[in-house]
Amino acid sequence: MSRTYDLIVIGAGMAGVAAANKCASQGWSVGIVDALPYGGTCALRGCDPKKILRRGAEIIDSARLMRGKGIDDDGLVINWADLMKHKHGFTDPVPQNMEDGLTGNGVDTLHGLARFAGMNSLEIDGSHYQATHFLIATGARPRPLDFPGHQLMVESTDFLDLTALPPRILFVGGGFISFEFAHIAARASSTPTVIDRGPRPLKGFDPDLVELLIARGAEAGIQLLRSTIITAIEKSQNGYQATVERSGHTETMEFDLIVHGAGRTPDLSSLNLESAGVDWDEHGVRVAPHLQSTTNPAVYAAGDSANTPGMPLTPVAVIEGKVAASNMGKAAKTV
Numbered sequence: 001m002s003r004t005y006d007l008i009v010i011g012a013g014m015a016g017v018a019a020a021n022k023c024a025s026q027g028w029s030v031g032i033v034d035a036l037p038y039g040g041t042c043a044l045r046g047c048d049p050k051k052i053l054r055r056g057a058e059i060i061d062s063a064r065l066m067r068g069k070g071i072d073d074d075g076l077v078i079n080w081a082d083l084m085k086h087k088h089g090f091t092d093p094v095p096q097n098m099e100d101g102l103t104g105n106g107v108d109t110l111h112g113l114a115r116f117a118g119m120n121s122l123e124i125d126g127s128h129y130q131a132t133h134f135l136i137a138t139g140a141r142p143r144p145l146d147f148p149g150h151q152l153m154v155e156s157t158d159f160l161d162l163t164a165l166p167p168r169i170l171f172v173g174g175g176f177i178s179f180e181f182a183h184i185a186a187r188a189s190s191t192p193t194v195i196d197r198g199p200r201p202l203k204g205f206d207p208d209l210v211e212l213l214i215a216r217g218a219e220a221g222i223q224l225l226r227s228t229i230i231t232a233i234e235k236s237q238n239g240y241q242a243t244v245e246r247s248g249h250t251e252t253m254e255f256d257l258i259v260h261g262a263g264r265t266p267d268l269s270s271l272n273l274e275s276a277g278v279d280w281d282e283h284g285v286r287v288a289p290h291l292q293s294t295t296n297p298a299v300y301a302a303g304d305s306a307n308t309p310g311m312p313l314t315p316v317a318v319i320e321g322k323v324a325a326s327n328m329g330k331a332a333k334t335v
């Protein structure tokens, strides 16, 4: 099977869907493909499910702050299984709703793992497609780590899908994902530990606010270990034994669950970018300021998979998707 489009978008997350809808509404023939159910990280595995769990934690926290001030929080607990069911009520309808929105707008929705087969051609699970333009919007995935036992960690996606929350959880890496998850876990009666390799976690955020957050986390029962590096994980009788190095010493600690929160990297490895002559590095597809590939004029990139100065956050992905769509349209008119 072979089909030709004005635009094929790879990745049905925030950046990809914004671009596909914008180009289709201008009369382009547009196909979009995803290897997973439609919706991308934010709606299915990131911001939105996290905010639903966080809401439960906020209610517990607010009640505790009002203890002795008119609110009796005795017996107030998070029922994790029910909270998860509530989360699924929001996330489960997303893929179908998103596909319906796209097809209603005239976009062809395709499924499978996409890889380039040439400068202007794409292969999706054995079927071939051509397009005048391509948008790479494949997002990011957890950064590969290579210390012994790293494969025993779970990823953020798994944490957001846990059917039960274990008592002792280690979050590896002091970024915003580890901190938000640790704060949720602390209010759901777990004992979280966060380790960060540097002296100050949450780099890129205001240092004074970060210290206030750390102090608040300590009150809530979150242990933060600074300047600490994980060197190995082994399965133990009751869970996992983590070996860490800090202040020149090696020590071991026991946990029931260890979560990878040590950064994310553009998800480009399956795309066979070399066959399309698309240059890229560890920060993403190399693009000019107008989001066009520096080496293949048919290809644009947006969101977490593009090497742009923007933060890897949803509002940035949406804006970049729209900007790329707009610039592709302008480039087509000048040809």
Ligand SMILES: Cc1cc2nc3c(=O)[nH]c(=O)nc-3n(C[C@H](O)[C@H](O)[C@H](O)COP(=O)(O)OP(=O)(O)OC[C@H]3O[C@@H](n4cnc5c(N)ncnc54)[C@H](O)[C@@H]3O)c2cc1C
Pocket (backbone or CB within 6 Å): 010, 011, 012, 013, 014, 015, 016, 033, 034, 035, 036, 037, 039, 040, 041, 042, 043, 045, 046, 047, 048, 050, 112, 113, 114, 115, 137, 138, 139, 140, 156, 157, 177, 267, 270, 271, 302, 303, 304, 305, 312, 313, 314, 315, 317
């Ligand atoms: C736990 C977590 C919490 C977050 N919380 C927030 C938050 O509170 N606020 C915020 O602004 N941001 C948050 N983010 C970041 C935000 O989710 C991302 O910045 C945003 O989703 C990026 O959108 P995107 O369109 O670039 O990529 P994505 O939404 O990741 O979409 C990429 C899509 O491409 C698909 N894909 C990849 N490779 C291929 C291929 N070869 N073929 C076919 N399909 C492919 C993937 O399956 C995926 O669906 C969070 C992220 C995580 C992980």
